[in-house]
Amino acid sequence: MQVDVSQAASVQRMVQETVAAYGRLDVLVNNAGYGFAATVEETEEADWDRLMAVNLKGVYLGCKYAIPVMRQQGGGVIINTASVVALVGIENRAAYCASKGGVAALTRAMAVDHVRDGIRVNCVAPGTIDSPYLAPIFAASSEPQRLREQLAQRQLMGRMGTPEEVAYAMLYLASDESSFTTGTMLVVDGGMTAR
Numbered sequence: 031m032q033v034d035v036s037q038a039a040s041v042q043r044m045v046q047e048t049v050a051a052y053g054r055l056d057v058l059v060n061n062a063g064y065g066f067a068a069t070v071e072e073t074e075e076a077d078w079d080r081l082m083a084v085n086l087k088g089v090y091l092g093c094k095y096a097i098p099v100m101r102q103q104g105g106g107v108i109i110n111t112a113s114v115v116a117l118v119g120i121e122n123r124a125a126y127c128a129s130k131g132g133v134a135a136l137t138r139a140m141a142v143d144h145v146r147d148g149i150r151v152n153c154v155a156p157g158t159i160d161s162p163y164l165a166p167i168f169a170a171s172s173e174p175q176r177l178r179e180q181l182a183q184r185q186l187m188g189r190m191g192t193p194e195e196v197a198y199a200m201l202y203l204a205s206d207e208s209s210f211t212t213g214t215m216l217v218v219d220g221g222m223t224a225r
């Protein structure tokens with residue numbers, strides 16, 4: 031179903047239709063997000079607000095409507111997509127870094143608030159992942175191949191990650207194998223933040 035995660039009515043409908051179709055809601059993954067290149071000084075107020083509405087408010091809305099369903103059924107799992115930029119600063123992405131720091135903090139706050147509801151709340155922090163997210167970044171570059179190599183070298187492993195490598199981390203957090211894990215950030219970054 032098509033959903034705009036920044037719109038309360040749209041997210042509420044997603045939760046309602048999911049429960050209507052499946053009878054319950056076990057796992058919520060708040061993954062929608064985007065970035066744009068700008069320092070704080072260069073960031074237009076409207077662009078800041080729009081990014082926060084998707085990257086941070088979208089997480090809040092997803093959880094706001096999923097948590098009552100999960101509580102009522104005796105528990106559930108929430109996984110949010112943060113980023114390594116919640117841990118280290120990167121150049122020219124001020125609003126994006128702020129939004130992902132917010133996702134990490136909100137993850138911990140919700141883990142504390144809802145542990146007694148049987149709801150585990152965790153986030154993943156991907157490094158540079160070779161996904162369509164990078165397409166506009168390459169499109170704006172005069173040397174996209176060189177930029178690709180530079181982005182790969184940010185990881186200790188010298189390559190970008192794949193969407194599947196992040197999905198497997200989410201699969202672990204969604205499963206009962208992670209039953210003692212809540213309020214944490216699982217870093218999936220090819221060693222980027224190890225140095």
Ligand SMILES: NC(=O)c1ccc[n+]([C@@H]2O[C@H](COP(=O)([O-])OP(=O)(O)OC[C@H]3O[C@@H](n4cnc5c(N)ncnc54)[C@H](O)[C@@H]3O)[C@@H](O)[C@H]2O)c1
Pocket residue numbers: 033034035036061062063064065084111112113114155156157158159160161162163164193
């Ligand atoms: N690619 C990376 O290097 C990287 C690194 C760290 C974190 N992330 C995060 O991973 C998540 C997934 O990104 P990705 O790399 O797969 O990029 P992507 O661009 O392929 O996927 C992002 C998705 O979010 C959707 N989206 C955007 N605004 C939306 C809205 N208002 N409502 C509903 N959906 C919306 C887009 O349609 C798109 O399908 C994002 O939160 C991103 O910030 C990406």
